[in-house]
Amino acid sequence: MGFGIFIVITALLPFVIGQYYLYVVTQVMIYAIATLGLDVLYGRTGQLSLAHASFFGIGAYVAALSNTFGVPVVLQPVLVLGLAVIVGALVAIPTLRLSGLRLALVTLLFGELFVWLIDHASNLTGGSQGMTVQPLTLGPFDSSEPLDGYALAAIASLLATVMCVQLGKTQYGRRMLAVRDSELASASVGIPIVRTKIAAFILSAILAGAAGWIYAYVVGFVSPTTFDLFGSVNFLVAVILGGSGRVLGAWCGALYIVLVPEVFSSIGYPNLFPIVGGAVMIVVAMTIPRGLVGSLEKLGETLWAVRGRRGRAGG
């Protein structure tokens, strides 16, 4: 039923809102795909990654450089997928023995290396100045048209959402949760920890890479500042605010990291967003560690239990 509502709303929105807001919703959908990726890794598997914006950046620069090298459109998703699998595994393998600070640091170092590569390959990437991305065109489709970009992001975000919901129902999804809760207990019941963690990293990189690829074509510009440490922290804010381990939470988080900067820009204070973002991360972690969705679920369960007790007492 949830997906039905999603499809109906998605189909109706272009008739209800203007082109600018359609562009904003498109960005929410793109960020939701990437946030779902980090949720798989951090929310479900417990692996804190500060390289997520780099995975997002890999997809974006595949789109940007495909223009330069004339890579056919149909090959580009395959390229993004292949690169995401390789890079996801490359980040995962050295970090398998790590957790906590060490995991965060090594993934951060991967992120730093990515930004360094972009900065130092300036003849290809435009360096710190960034580069423009020509629109994706395929027959009548043109990603620079708000409706076309929206349709592309809507289909991709729907697929990503379905995949993440289904993942929770599979054995792999349950293994991820077990690894997050206790590696020792998971190993004792025969869960392959290494394979589960690598799969989580790869899936996370694929979702972020796909989101980055669409982002580059919709926005039409890429620069390394979008994909640095602070970009990764913003994805983490999205996961924690929405509620880690929850698909709806990732969507709420994406809404936050796209809409709140829009609000600050509209009132003339665009620089306030990172300050608020940092404060939100602290306050949410301290007061509602389950995130918005998790806390609402808990509230709903409590109210349901109270209602049940009253019903039994009355009957």
Add this chain to the structure above:
Amino acid sequence: MFSSANAIQVTLGGLATGSLYAVILFGIILVFQVSRSINFAYGPTGMLGTFASYALYSEFGLPVWFAVLIGIGVTVLIAALTDLLIIRRLPPQQGFDVVVTLGELLFLTALAQLVFGASAQSYLKLLTDVPVLSRNIFVNGNDVLAVVLGVAVAIGGYFVLNSTSLGVSLRAAAADPSVAQSVGINVRGLRTAAWAVSGVFVAVGAMMFAARLSVNAFYMTPIVINVFIAGMIGGLDRYWPPMLSAFGIALYQSWAMYLFGEAGGVPALFILVIVILAAVPKRLLDERHEARA
């Protein structure tokens, strides 16, 4: 061109940088050993104190020494408040200290950018304009001060942590807070004090680095990443291995940048970390002592 004078210059530069890394790292070790927590906002905390001291000197005309002291005070206050208002109120979930201090990192960096602007600025000289050696090898007063501070903090810190009653109390509070509390140690107060004192070390390190670089709101981020990596390699629950790693990483990066150019620092560090992760036995990477992180 390679020459013995260049080699000495590179080594002395690495030694001075490593000394400042050691000063900053001591604060991280102190906090970790007493509260088992990691402060990702450690760098911006020092950066804000540095910017505050510069603003007091340049905007309000305060004497350098007084502006520096107030800057250190600002950093100490932020570090203490991080423990008082955030860390001690966290729910007991793994990794939340990393998450909230990442939030604080974002908050403090953006705040500094808003207040002090985004462009790079030059800071107080702090002896960088006082030549000590200036013929074939260039050494300035800031380098000498950095080495003196680094060696003093490394040796003095070891003495305090291992040979004083304060050090014993700190280790007792870290090992078993409830037992330490029951024998009269004010564990919470001790933790907050450790966080506050760590502010002194990051402020001093941040100011010394600021005198050598042009600074903006982000200048402490790569420095603290290097310091954290030294801590990761050596292990924050030990003392000499991370301290020596701080010197080692700085020397290694100095040589990498000398041999491969300024841009060689980041990939060289990356390669070092990957080699160490591949080579170090698993038991040395065991994080059983890292309760929260």
